[in-house]
Amino acid sequence: MPLDLNLPDEAATRRLGEALAAGVAPGRVLFVCGDLGSGKTTLVRGLLRGLGHAGRVKSPTYTLVEPYTLSRLMLYHFDFYRFKDRSEWISSGFREYFNPESVCVVEWPERAGDLLAPADL
Template sequence: MTRSFQSHLNDEIATVAMGNQLAAIIEQGAVIYLHGDLGAGKTTFTRGVVQGFGHTGKVKSPTYTLVEPYELERANVYHFDLYRLGDPEELEYMGIRDYFSADAICVVEWPEKGGEFIPVPDLDITLSYVGDERKIVINSASERGVAIVEKLNS
């Protein structure tokens, strides 16, 4: 049973706020896939999620390091950017499976590049342009994801 949530995001502030809102309702770990063209707001949205879990510093895209860890009081958040990944097998060498514990929040940009080395998501999120605004569509892909999207819709 899939659930969906969608909204228009007027600007960067609204995109960060949407990430904050999502972080506020995630009670345990989650795997979140982010889809969208370059510049669609994936890292901006992730900044909102990471800040929503209590991070106060900068949030940068881990384009070259592949993962940026945020070990926070409420949860460990791992931000992956697989855009420059040459071969999904590289993920096995970096020990990617160690990041995906039951209580970690894993946000994965460009998940299609990870192949079978990354788990199925709880939330599958697409950011796209609609004129000068962005549109976000959040689809559940697991029971945990259904519970999260139902909270967003209430």
């Protein structure tokens, strides 16, 4: 069941991401949904900060995936906004990233249709 939150500002969105970090473990899949500019990447920035990442966090809008090596896990931040249909996900080779050793955070998961693993959050 989706969780629908309306946060007041960017700082609150980052704080929520930081708080969510406590529940992140290898093998987890998180879907982040919302309109363009709604704070999806800001939430992921907070999540990564909460997991100990001190470096830059950029949107994967053009790269499709941004990998982050953290002390206890590998996190992949995806953005499927540019996918026109689910066949693009099939040909992308991203399936191997969704495994028990990594965490996958996906913006615009609906663009991959039912091909993605179910979300844990």
